[in-house]
Amino acid sequence: MKILTTVKKVVDVELNIHVENGAIVEKGLQYVINAWDENAVEAAVQINESHKAETTLVTLGSGDHTDIIRKCYAMGIDNGIHIDDPALEKADSATFAKVIQKIYEAGDYSLVITGKQAQDTDAGQAGIMLGEFLEIPCVSNVIEIKVIDDTHIQVSRLGDAGTEIVDVTLPAVVTVSDSINEPRLPAMRGIMMAKKKKITVMDLAGLGTSFEEVGGTALKSEVTAFMAQEKRKGGQKFEGDPAEVTAKVVQLLVNEAKVL
Amino acid sequence: MTNILVVADIKQGVLKGSTAELLSKARALGASTATVAVGSNIAGLASQLAAAGSDTQYIVDDPSLEIFSAKPFAEAVVKAAREFNADMVWFGFSESGKAAAPRVAVQLEAACANEITDAAIDGDTVHIVRPAIANKVLQKVKINAPKLVAVVRAGAFEADPEIAGKENVVTLDPPEKDMKAVVRELISDASGEIDLADADIVVSVGRGAKDKAGVDLVKGLAEDLAAGFGSSRAMVDAGFMAHNKQVGQTGKIVAPSLYIAVGISGAIQHLAGMNGSKVILAVNKDPEAPIFNVADFGIVGDLFDVIPLLKEEIKKIRA
Ligand SMILES: Cc1cc2nc3c(=O)[nH]c(=O)nc-3n(C[C@H](O)[C@H](O)[C@H](O)COP(=O)(O)OP(=O)(O)OC[C@H]3O[C@@H](n4cnc5c(N)ncnc54)[C@H](O)[C@@H]3O)c2cc1C
Numbered sequence: 001m002k003i004l005t006t007v008k009k010v011v012d013v014e015l016n017i018h019v020e021n022g023a024i025v026e027k028g029l030q031y032v033i034n035a036w037d038e039n040a041v042e043a044a045v046q047i048n049e050s051h052k053a054e055t056t057l058v059t060l061g062s063g064d065h066t067d068i069i070r071k072c073y074a075m076g077i078d079n080g081i082h083i084d085d086p087a088l089e090k091a092d093s094a095t096f097a098k099v100i101q102k103i104y105e106a107g108d109y110s111l112v113i114t115g116k117q118a119q120d121t122d123a124g125q126a127g128i129m130l131g132e133f134l135e136i137p138c139v140s141n142v143i144e145i146k147v148i149d150d151t152h153i154q155v156s157r158l159g160d161a162g163t164e165i166v167d168v169t170l171p172a173v174v175t176v177s178d179s180i181n182e183p184r185l186p187a188m189r190g191i192m193m194a195k196k197k198k199i200t201v202m203d204l205a206g207l208g209t210s211f212e213e214v215g216g217t218a219l220k221s222e223v224t225a226f227m228a229q230e231k232r233k234g235g236q237k238f239e240g241d242p243a244e245v246t247a248k249v250v251q252l253l254v255n256e257a258k259v260l
Numbered sequence: 261m262t263n264i265l266v267v268a269d270i271k272q273g274v275l276k277g278s279t280a281e282l283l284s285k286a287r288a289l290g291a292s293t294a295t296v297a298v299g300s301n302i303a304g305l306a307s308q309l310a311a312a313g314s315d316t317q318y319i320v321d322d323p324s325l326e327i328f329s330a331k332p333f334a335e336a337v338v339k340a341a342r343e344f345n346a347d348m349v350w351f352g353f354s355e356s357g358k359a360a361a362p363r364v365a366v367q368l369e370a371a372c373a374n375e376i377t378d379a380a381i382d383g384d385t386v387h388i389v390r391p392a393i394a395n396k397v398l399q400k401v402k403i404n405a406p407k408l409v410a411v412v413r414a415g416a417f418e419a420d421p422e423i424a425g426k427e428n429v430v431t432l433d434p435p436e437k438d439m440k441a442v443v444r445e446l447i448s449d450a451s452g453e454i455d456l457a458d459a460d461i462v463v464s465v466g467r468g469a470k471d472k473a474g475v476d477l478v479k480g481l482a483e484d485l486a487a488g489f490g491s492s493r494a495m496v497d498a499g500f501m502a503h504n505k506q507v508g509q510t511g512k513i514v515a516p517s518l519y520i521a522v523g524i525s526g527a528i529q530h531l532a533g534m535n536g537s538k539v540i541l542a543v544n545k546d547p548e549a550p551i552f553n554v555a556d557f558g559i560v561g562d563l564f565d566v567i568p569l570l571k572e573e574i575k576k577i578r579a
């Protein structure tokens with residue numbers, strides 16, 4: 001079985017994000033592997049360990065991506081493809097999905113595992129759209145993948161009414177939730193081996209396409225400005241005798257906040 | 261005139277409040293409105309859908325639609341959108357909406373937006389607002405395509421009780437089953453509990469509660485307040501709480517009038533699901549816990565001391 005996982009390099013959400021004049025301030029930002037894509041990588045590596053699969057990751061974006069690719073190698077991914085093209089700075093989920101479609105069509109993959117969303121866009125679209133473009137089944141928000149045989153998997157997804165158990169015929173796309181696994185910390189040996197592995201880098205032309213062909217020049221929507229979120233302020237914090245403090249806070253909730 | 265199709269949010273046969281909220285917003289924008297209800301045994305909801313503010317009700321009612329499956333659900337919505345000639349399709353905040361919206365958008369060649377908090381029509385152009393980067397910023401987005409499919413973030417719009425539509429039922433043929441992704445089983449969430457999304461007060465428990473006894477203690481507070489009982493991911497991962505109780509970026513988004521966080525540190529992914537609450541009370545033994553940066557009221561203390569006292573005080577005022 002050949003598995004394709006998609007990995008995006010995104011802004012670290014643990015750090016402060018500042019907005020000035022409608023734009024995000026670049027200074028001080030750091031870029032990391034999208035959290036949900038780490039879950040996707042872990043899921044692919046686990047399938048390889050239990051069922052022998054060849055795992056390939058693809059990451060799309062301009063600039064250096066070797067750090068995140070090496071991290072995925074160290075976790076156990078076999079091959080890495082980086083589509084490095086300045087045009088991709090302007091891409092949206094649908095455009096990225098079209099590029100991933102090209103990669104998929106050039107390989108012989110039976111399963112694509114994506115994160116449920118990218119932590120910079122919080123869009124949650126690329127994986128599901130990829131399934132639509134390829135006209136293959138897609139199950140989103142998955143928390144378990146069981147391989148049945150070369151052409152069937154069974155997945156669990158979190159839905160509105162509970163956990164749905166879905167029998168899927170491959171090829172298929174699965175988008176994973178962070179509840180699916182705990183991504184491993186790469187071992188030293190893996191990190192050393194990862195340094196020697198080859199990374200395939202090409203631009204859109206090298207992939208046999210163009211930004212126009214993947215819809216990049218006719219985006220269906222565009223971000224015109226960023227705005228800071230209204231920040232909540234910490235209010236009154238009480239320390240001391242638990243009985244006194246608790247009684248005081250309940251009085252405030254009743255009389256001041258009027259929510260009890 | 262803009263046509264807005266609102267996808268009815270139905271849970272266990274009951275129409276959720278978000279449908280009326282979305283319809284009120286659509287009408288406030290001056291749009292003509294329709295709803296599409298997809299499910300099994302749901303034809304009876306038509307009058308409620310009209311009362312909620314829709315002027316046409318598309319009904320796709322078939323036993324095969326009893327359990328959610330994304331492909332047929334999306335197909336039913338696409339069918340209704342084509343019938344209605346919808347310029348926009350809005351889903352309430354739900355896992356089914358998030359799964360279906362990108363499919364519907366591809367099929368309608370529409371723009372797609374998740375978690376929108378506002379929408380405005382300016383001449384021919386639609387603008388929306390939505391959070392991004394773990395809810396740390398807001399984006400203003402201009403829609404270039406003629407159509408938009410959007411999932412509306414929980415609590416974004418308010419229902420206007422004055423609004424009502426008229427009953428005009430259109431029955432649509434059911435879509436075909438997805439034979440390549442067959443939902444063989446649904447392990448239902450415990451029923452009879454208060455839905456977090458509907459609760460006026462939510463009490464959530466975090467790792468600070470340690471074990472089952474701690475969880476039960478906090479659950480007791482939720483019961484006394486007739487509140488929804490939620491959780492941080494830590495307690496879901498530990499197996500003490502069900503997945504559907506998780507509040508946060510990967511869980512439920514709640515905006516109750518009072519949110520009580522007990523033994524929760526306040527990680528950004530948790531805050532993303534509850535910082536729209538009107539009033540937040542935090543109980544944590546660490547005075548430096550980040551949850552205090554967003555809490556209107558904070559009690560620094562051991563929850564095993566504080567929760568029993570809190571229960572007592574509440575009994576007094578409720579007596
Ligand atoms: C991609 C991704 C998505 C995520 N999505 C979510 C999500 O949707 N929801 C979510 O909640 N998390 C989510 N997380 C996890 C999140 O980052 C935190 O790990 C999690 O919220 C921590 O849960 P907690 O606050 O219960 O535990 P901790 O961070 O361990 O905090 C426990 C708190 O309890 C306090 N405490 C301990 N003992 C006591 C006591 N006796 N009395 C009072 N206080 C006490 C401590 O001071 C501490 O502040 C996500 C993470 C990732 C990477």
Ligand SMILES: Nc1ncnc2c1ncn2[C@@H]1O[C@H](COP(=O)(O)O)[C@@H](O)[C@H]1O
Nearest residue numbers: 006007060093115117118123124125126
């Ligand atoms: N530039 C990209 N490179 C690689 N994978 C991507 C890229 N953009 C999106 N994806 C994948 O698609 C998922 C959903 O992205 P989004 O629609 O932006 O939320 C992510 O979790 C990734 O797995």
